[in-house]
Amino acid sequence: MYDVIIIGGGPGGYLAAERLGHRGKKVLLVEKEHLGGTCLNVGCIPTKTLLNSAKYYLHASEGERFGVHAEKVSFNLAEMMAWKEQVVQSLRSGVTSQMKRYKVEVLSGTGLVEVKGAARAVKVLSDGSETIHETKAILVAAGSVPAMPPIPGARDNPKVLDSTGLLSVSAVPKKLCVIGGGVIGIEFASLFGTLGSEVSVVEMLDEIIPPMDKDQAPLLRRVLKNTGFNLGCKVTRIEGGTVFFTDKNGKDQSVAADLVLMAAGRRAETLSWGAKEAGIDVTGKGVTVDSRMRTNISGVWAAGDVNGRSMLAHSAYRMAEVAVNDICAFLEGGSSNDTMRYNAVPWAVYSIPEAAGVGMTEQEALAAGIAIKKSAVPMLLSGRFIAENGVKAPGNVKVIIDAKTEVILGVHVLGPYASEMIWGAAALIENETRIADVKQMIFPHPSVCEVIRDAVWNF
Ligand SMILES: Cc1cc2nc3c(=O)[nH]c(=O)nc-3n(C[C@H](O)[C@H](O)[C@H](O)COP(=O)(O)OP(=O)(O)OC[C@H]3O[C@@H](n4cnc5c(N)ncnc54)[C@H](O)[C@@H]3O)c2cc1C
Secondary structure, eight states, X not given: OEEEXXXXXXHHHHHHHHHHHXXXXXXXXXXSSOTTHHHHHHSHHHHHHHHHHHHHHHHHHTGGGGTOOOXXXXXXXXXXXXXXXXXXXXHHHHHHHHHHHTTOEEEESEXXXXXXXXXXXXXXXXXXXXXEEEEEEEEEOOOEEEOOOOOTTOTTOTTEEOHHHHTTOSSOOSEEEEEOOSHHHHHHHHHHHHTTOEEEEEOSSSSSSTTSOTTHHHHHHHHSTTEEEETTOEEEEEETTEEEEEOTTSOEEEEEOSEEEEOSOEEEOOSTTOHHHHTOOBOSSSBOOOTTOBOSSTTEEEOGGGXXXXXXXXXXXXXXXXXXXXXXXXXXXXXXXXXXXXXTOOEEEOSSSOEEEEEOOHHHHHHTTOOEEEEEEEGGGOHHHHHHHOSSOOOEEEEEEETTTOBEEEEEEESTTHHHHHHHHHHHHHTTOBHHHHTXXXXXXXXXXXXXXXXXXXX
């Protein structure tokens, strides 16, 4: 009998396995594809590896203004893909080693939750065989899959790829149409735009990247290389590589492309592990969980993308820790005090340049009826920013505070290092820091993050 069986070996599943192994629990991890899940194999890691190669290419091509001359700068997509594969393989073997280190048993196959009265088990289907494994607790971390909206002509069209397909193309498309201006769509637009594709983004909403500050998003759109935007546009059909859509004035338009990326969001994986048969509550968003990641069935938890609450790898990590704490308490007959909070989850877009944010945007705070004060400053206030990017580069920081309490509600960053800077801002929000406290903090000089201090001093 296992203490815990985990279904899914992505960030949520493997981190939970490590933590449980560390606490001496007998753990089985069932994974049907590769350890590391979406994030490591076809998500966060491969996209950032390719974006970094694109950044090297851009810097080599544009180094002249910094006094560095490189001749005949070129890139080789096959070599970039090989490097990406090397990074993925090395991280995947790192996860395998961690499982060994924490004495986690790993089984390759499809896991299905079995609920019979008070008994809990996981059925594993592998190579035509079926095994049943009894357990005291189950953590479902089955993640998510790309959503394929029912657009006529999208399915079984060799020119229409999802993010996984676009990560292994053999040539840079001359023209790329990206359906969906969310984080994934914009990262691919930035990658292929930098590598020379002519990119058209078609987005149904009026602005790209929903969590982004509405003053910063237009700035990012303006500077993404070789990328045009069709906002407020609804795709009606696809024929070959041509995407037809209705624009915001109701006019029919189209974009012809060599490849189309379908980046219209991700769907929580609620079909592969027997949720319905086990009686687990599932909505269109994902598995219903409480703040400790418990499902409606005692002894079964669900963490990460599968519950649809915050589809980010770092959210999956934290949800896994919350679930582990509750599972360990449950095994001893109690429940944990640790709960999941979503108000300080940072997000980042690793486009060139980057954007990141945490907490409320100005628009969200106003919609919630909160009286706010705001301060926005350009990154040109930073000496390091100018030294590394020049005086024409875009970038700014916007800070939102509660007008009454002066507690920081949101920090939004557009510019290089945004993804690295945002952790500090998340800590400020998590700790409900007031601006008077931030004013006493010391920022390293010269650094780009000093701009956060400048924004705070404006209040
Ligand atoms: C292109 C792209 C870029 C991304 N970039 C970022 C980023 O930069 N930062 C970020 O935070 N997030 C990013 N994400 C999102 C991130 O990948 C996910 O939020 C994260 O992987 C969720 O982790 P998870 O453990 O919940 O699920 P997953 O990583 O999806 O892992 C779930 C695992 O469960 C397995 N599984 C499913 N069903 C079963 C079953 N029945 N039996 C056995 N195994 C099963 C799957 O094979 C999979 O390996 C990106 C996603 C994509 C697609």
